[in-house]
Structure formats: C-alpha cells, structure tokens
Amino acid sequence: MIPTVLTVAGSDSGGGAGIQADLKTMLALGVHGMSVITAVTAQNSLGVQGAWELPVAAVRAQYRSVVDDIGVRAVKTGMLASAELVEAVAGLIAGTDAPAVVDPVGVSKHGDSLLAASALDSVRTKLLPVATVATPNLDEVAQLTGVRVESEGDMRRAAAAVLGHGPRWALIKGGHLAGDAVDLLTDGSEEHWLRAPRHDNRHTHGTGCTLASAIAAQLAKGDSVPEAVAAAKEYVTGAVAAGFALGGGIGPVDHGWRFRDGS
Numbered sequence: 001m002i003p004t005v006l007t008v009a010g011s012d013s014g015g016g017a018g019i020q021a022d023l024k025t026m027l028a029l030g031v032h033g034m035s036v037i038t039a040v041t042a043q044n045s046l047g048v049q050g051a052w053e054l055p056v057a058a059v060r061a062q063y064r065s066v067v068d069d070i071g072v073r074a075v076k077t078g079m080l081a082s083a084e085l086v087e088a089v090a091g092l093i094a095g096t097d098a099p100a101v102v103d104p105v106g107v108s109k110h111g112d113s114l115l116a117a118s119a120l121d122s123v124r125t126k127l128l129p130v131a132t133v134a135t136p137n138l139d140e141v142a143q144l145t146g147v148r149v150e151s152e153g154d155m156r157r158a159a160a161a162v163l164g165h166g167p168r169w170a171l172i173k174g175g176h177l178a179g180d181a182v183d184l185l186t187d188g189s190e191e192h193w194l195r196a197p198r199h200d201n202r203h204t205h206g207t208g209c210t211l212a213s214a215i216a217a218q219l220a221k222g223d224s225v226p227e228a229v230a231a232a233k234e235y236v237t238g239a240v241a242a243g244f245a246l247g248g249g250i251g252p253v254d255h256g257w258r259f260r261d262g263s
C-alpha cells in the first residue's frame with residue numbers, strides 16, 4: 001500500500017509553493033498526496049496579487065471526505081489565512097490519529113501576508129499544541145514568540161520558545177541567516193543540527209512548503225522524526241540547488257530534481 005499524506009494549505013497558481021509544491025514533493029518521495037485547499041492565491045514569481053480564503057465548512061468537508069474514507073498516515077499544514085481556519089484545522093488534527101507537520105506560514109518570500117495578524121494567537125494556543133513537528137522560519141519565530149534570531153547561537157532560544165507552545169518537536173529553519181543553511185531540530189532533550197551548503201540561487205520559492213511536506217511524506221513511510229527531517233533536508237537541499245528561473249522574479253525550487261538526467 002502506498003502511504004497516504006494530506007496537505008491542508010493554500011493554492012499557489014504559480015506552482016512553486018503551497019498545495020502545488022506539497023503534492024509534487026509527495027510524488028517525488030513516493031507517497032500518495034491528497035489536499036484540503038484553505039485559500040486560493042493569484043501568485044507568480046513577482047508576488048501575491050490576490051488571496052481568497054474558503055469557508056470553514058468547505059475546509060471541514062474536504063478534510064472529512066479524505067480522512068473518513070481514505071485515511072491518512074501523516075498531515076501537513078501550510079497557509080491557513082484566518083483565525084477561524086486555524087482553529088477549525090487544529091480541531092480536525094486533534095481528532096486524527098496521524099502525525100502532523102505544522103508549517104506556520106506567515107508571509108511569502110515576497111513579504112505578502114498569508115495569515116491575518118488576528119490569527120497569530122490561535123496559531124500559538126490551538127495549532128502548535130497539536131503539532132508533532134512545527135517548522136517556523138526565522139520571521140515566523142519572531143512573530144510567534146518574539147525571539148529574534150541573528151546567529152546560529154540564538155536558534156536554541158528560539159526552539160525553546162516554540163516548544164513552550166506545545167509541539168512535540170520544533171524545527172527552526174535558519175534558511176534566512178547568512179552562511180550555511182542550518183536548521184535545528186529538538187524536542188527539548190535531543191538536539192539535531194542539520195547543516196547544508198547554502199546554494200547561491202535566488203530561485204527558492206517554495207522551500208518551506210517543500211521541507212514540511214517532505215517531512216510528512218517520510219513520517220508516513222515510517223521514519224522517526226529525526227530520520228524524516230534528515231531525509232527531508234537532503235531532498236530540499238537538492239531542490240534548492242536545482243531551483244530555476246520562471247517569470248521575472250523568484251523562481252521555484254525543482255521538485256523533480258531526482259528525476260532529471262544525471263541526478
């Protein structure tokens with residue numbers, strides 16, 4: 001049986017991030033990807049030109065259709081847009097017997113908001129507590145905890161602050177720091193530093209979505225959290241290395257890099 005993985009996220013019409021990145025990642029990692037769409041964005045390499053969230057009832061119905069019939073071995077969340085959707089999705093995850101990878105998406109690479117400021121408290125108090133792994137980037141860490149990370153040394157403090165909101169594991173993504181691309185995974189007792197060379201490539205649209213979906217795919221295949229994160233880091237590093245130009249701005253990572261000739 002092919003493991004099943006569900007992404008609960010927004011649609012990126014440009015195909016580099018969101019639902020589209022998640023499903024491509026899942027295909028590349030050999031699991032069956034399924035989707036609950038929370039919002040539709042008009043988006044391209046230049047930014048987000050528009051965003052429309054779906055009604056809570058539409059999100060709930062998609063989730064129940066998938067979980068009640070097909071079943072899921074792991075869930076991943078991305079753009080949730082509003083406090084109402086954050087709370088509804090947190091409730092659905094709490095009632096599902098599968099690990100949940102929560103990417104607390106706040107703003108896009110271009111700085112466009114993908115989450116209402118009024119939803120931050122629901123992310124802290126409702127969504128993070130039901131996460132198996134929470135994967136904030138440094139801007140999201142600052143928004144959610146107030147901790148500003150300026151060096152690798154600050155990442156431990158950031159992880160402790162995120163764990164204070166209740167996820168089993170915190171993965172602090174250091175992609176926005178200078179130097180190596182270093183992430184810290186910890187559950188408060190074990191600590192795993194994941195270090196990869198920084199690829200000097202501006203085409204990094206979708207990195208965070210790709211990493212979180214890859215973790216969910218690996219969990220669905222039976223990896224432990226540290227194993228899943230290590231495999232996902234290797235996959236996203238290759239995808240960033242192969243990121244390519246599209247449109248006039250920031251192009252996507254290459255989800256299919258392992259299928260290309262010579263790779």
Ligand SMILES: Nc1ncnc2c1ncn2[C@@H]1O[C@H](COP(=O)(O)OP(=O)(O)O)[C@@H](O)[C@H]1O
Nearest residue numbers: 137173175176181182197198199207208211240
């Ligand atoms: N230029 C880069 N080279 C290699 N890895 C990168 C690069 N930029 C980001 N990463 C990695 O991609 C993953 C996503 O990180 P990040 O870009 O910080 O997330 P987000 O997309 O949420 O802002 C992390 O593992 C990070 O270390």
Ligand SMILES: Cc1ncc(COP(=O)(O)O)c(N)n1
Nearest residue numbers: 010011017018108109205206
């Ligand atoms: C629908 C959607 N979800 C998530 C992201 C974040 O991805 P990135 O940080 O690479 O812009 C995005 N731009 N769009």
